[in-house]
Amino acid sequence: MSDSSATNTPLSIRNAQVSDVVNILRFIRELADFEKLSHQVIADETQLEKTLFADDAVAKVLIAELNGEAVGFALYFYNYSTFLARPGIYLEDLYVTPAARGKKVGKHLLKKLAKIAVAENCGRVEWSVLDWNQSAIDFYRSVGAVGMEEWTVQRLDGDALTLFAGPIK
Numbered sequence: 001m002s003d004s005s006a007t008n009t010p011l012s013i014r015n016a017q018v019s020d021v022v023n024i025l026r027f028i029r030e031l032a033d034f035e036k037l038s039h040q041v042i043a044d045e046t047q048l049e050k051t052l053f054a055d056d057a058v059a060k061v062l063i064a065e066l067n068g069e070a071v072g073f074a075l076y077f078y079n080y081s082t083f084l085a086r087p088g089i090y091l092e093d094l095y096v097t098p099a100a101r102g103k104k105v106g107k108h109l110l111k112k113l114a115k116i117a118v119a120e121n122c123g124r125v126e127w128s129v130l131d132w133n134q135s136a137i138d139f140y141r142s143v144g145a146v147g148m149e150e151w152t153v154q155r156l157d158g159d160a161l162t163l164f165a166g167p168i169k
Contacts, residue, residue, distance in 0.1 A: 011105065013112045016061035016073070018053045021045045023070040024061055031095040035130060059092065062112055064105045071100035074109040076125075084123035089113060091127035110143060128153055 016024060025045055032038045051058050052075075064072035075093040080086075091113060096105045117125050129136050137147070156164060 010067055011103070011108055012065045013062055013108055014065070016052065016063045018049060020061070020063055020070065021048050021052075023063070024048055024052070024073060024075070027070075027073045027095045027097075028093065030097065031093055035133075062109055064096065064100075064109050066100050066103065066105065072096035072105045072109060074113055076113060078122075079126070081123050086121060086123035088122050089117045089125045091125060094127070106139060107143065 022045065025043060025048060028043055029038065029041055032041045052061055059075055059077040062074040062076075063070055064074075072095055073093070074091060076089050076091045079088045079090045081088050091110075094106060094109060096109075113125055116122075129140060131137075141147075
């Protein structure tokens, strides 16, 4: 997808390539800084190459470029809805650099993801947002997203995951 935003600045959204790993990792780190979660980032370029670009890749990435410069990304993977009996897309991360915000880059990334979902007969696109990130929540509401107020995210990771994966006692 290549188009011009309201500011007539050339914007393109494309599938990431292996050569984008440096920028993908930079975006992940910048997002983690913003979310005050930098201490949780252990990703490195090698692991990203393996999980995003190998034959058995588990996720995909869209890259947003403004005037040829990478300014954002959307990292997603497929899930499945038993209620719909259809696949869905889970948006793990959506990030736009501070300098590119306000130029509809995030909206174009999300729109491209919606087009992928429709083309692949997915039943929905879902994601999580931190409850304190009001600007992101407002943005998501502006494109028609609905908060799932009655649902909470649950996570099993680290030592708790390893311990639980052991024998049943």
